[in-house]
Amino acid sequence: MLSMKVLFAHLGREHLGVEYLSAALKRQGHETALALDPGLFGINDNVFHNARLERRFDQTRRVLRALEEQRPDLAAFTVYTSTFPWALRMAREFKRRSPRTPIVFGGLHPTFEPERTLRCRDADFIIRGEGEGALCDLAHALEHGTDPREIPNLGFRADDDSPALNPLRPLIGNLDDLPFPDKGLFERDINFRDDYIVLCSRGCPHRCSYCCENALHRLHGPGWYRRRSAESVLLELEEMKARYRFREVMFNDPILLTHRGWLEELLEGYRRRIRVPFRCFGQPALMTDAMALLLKHSGCQCVEFGMQTVNEDLKRETLGRPETNEQALNAFRICDRHGLPFDIDHMFGLPGECAADHARALDFYKPLRRLNRIKTHQLVYFPGTAITAEAAE
Incomplete structure (x- = not known):
């Protein structure tokens, strides 16, 4: 059985959404890894923001090194509005190093600014709303070489290069059906x-x-x-x-x-x-x-x-x-x-x-x-x- 290696690139602290996505992928037989930038002293640090210390503790090289060394089949970013510039920068640098690896953005910012996100051209796909089903379907399509453009919740650039957004799928009705969050993804850092x-x-x-x-x-x-x-x-x-x-x-x-x-x-x-x-x-x-x-x-x-x-x-x-x-x-x-x-x-x-x-x-x-x-x-x-x-x- 084939499996995909999905690498999550994330700025900030532990993220339960990423852990649930990772658990859903693992349940389908895929492999996951994490490239984490804790964003120390940055604008997303709820404790203390200091521009000089932010530059001193910048983890950009660490994240890009992980993206290169892990050699993923798919790179996934969970993106807030405040982390959108970071995600664009990381995705752009990663594409320069690994142009064939697809990139997907999910999270609140792509959900509510989908067209604008796609027009930036740094992500190949976006996922709107609840992400477990769409991300697993995307991994399955890429794994088997089938067209992913009919997947609910998915956004992409159409043949004429315009943003295309698929309808949303029904919500997960019973949350007990989800696997427990994959805490192991963050345990090296948390x-x-x-x-x-x-x-x-x-x-x-x-x-x-x-x-x-x-x-x-x-x-x-x-x-x-x-x-x-x-x-x-x-x-x-x-x-x-x-x-x-x-x-x-x-x-x-x-x-x-x-x-x-x-x-x-x-x-x-x-x-x-x-x-x-x-x-x-x-x-x-x-x-x-x-x-x-x-x-x-x-x-x-x-x-x-x-x-x-x-x-x-x-x-x-x-x-x-x-x-x-x-x-x-x-x-x-x-x-x-x-x-x-x-x-x-x-x-x-x-x-x-x-x-x-x-x-x-x-x-x-x-x-x-x-x-x-x-x-x-x-x-x-x-x-x-x-x-x-x-x-x-």
């Missing part, structure tokens, strides 16, 4: 013992105007938000705990606290079978005394809430966030009352904000006893989001 990242769902039930999840929901429709079974999540954590002996878990779902019955099943099993501290994302309107106690007794050491602004009109009308300051304050006081630490996300650069809004936010946050840290973010107008479309009008 210390999983300190922190294990797991994903229980795809999508988000909320429609924040600035978030890619809103854009993906509009692209795929109401079926975009799906959850794995609690047992599937627990089986993954058991297997990976035996392998990596991790000491902490990060539930990376946009909001873990939805669907109380499912959460109770998950955390009851987590207390018995996993027994390590964890962190998660929450939503102020969903926090109750019972929820705080459930989280704390299950090992939660921090919940991260998206506050973004205390200007309620701006939050509701511009960000698409209906919760009130009273609801948020109630959630934070519940955490204070039960000794549950929490983080708050706060945004800068919102249209219509003023300095007084941030001063009010500081006064709002000061009395909170269990507030661990305030994580600040700058609003970015990503392609495909509602706030970007509104700004363009």
Whole structure:
């Protein structure tokens, strides 16, 4: 049986999407490898951006050397808008060294800027939306020398050199059908013992105007938000705990606290079978005394809430966030009352904000006893989001 060697080139930290793609390819009998640039001190480093240090720790040569030495049959890039220039540069250099090797771009930027991505000519194919099926189909077509241009979700340049986009395939209905993410792809570069990242769902039930999840929901429709079974999540954590002996878990779902019955099943099993501290994302309107106690007794050491602004009109009308300051304050006081630490996300650069809004936010946050840290973010107008479309009008 033939098999393809697919090399993932990635800028940034561990990426669950890449791990799921790798696992899907391996299930089909293909080989995968990783060329990673951690992007130290670059614009995607959430800790510290410094241009001089970024140049000092540049990993371009390492990535290109891996692309050359691995001699892949297909090179795959997962691309955000912020990493798009890097991906173009790497793809261009790799094409110069290995002109016969096809290159595919997937991820959020090709999904929402497909024609523009193809017009750059550095990728032979793009994949829009959920990628496992399309990437496996592409590898199969290239492996057997068949025409890949009918593959759903695939984009390419037509015979007249114009961008051509195939329709999207149905979403994966049951996430339990997916193999567990291929953590081995990143284990040379990531210390999983300190922190294990797991994903229980795809999508988000909320429609924040600035978030890619809103854009993906509009692209795929109401079926975009799906959850794995609690047992599937627990089986993954058991297997990976035996392998990596991790000491902490990060539930990376946009909001873990939805669907109380499912959460109770998950955390009851987590207390018995996993027994390590964890962190998660929450939503102020969903926090109750019972929820705080459930989280704390299950090992939660921090919940991260998206506050973004205390200007309620701006939050509701511009960000698409209906919760009130009273609801948020109630959630934070519940955490204070039960000794549950929490983080708050706060945004800068919102249209219509003023300095007084941030001063009010500081006064709002000061009395909170269990507030661990305030994580600040700058609003970015990503392609495909509602706030970007509104700004363009």
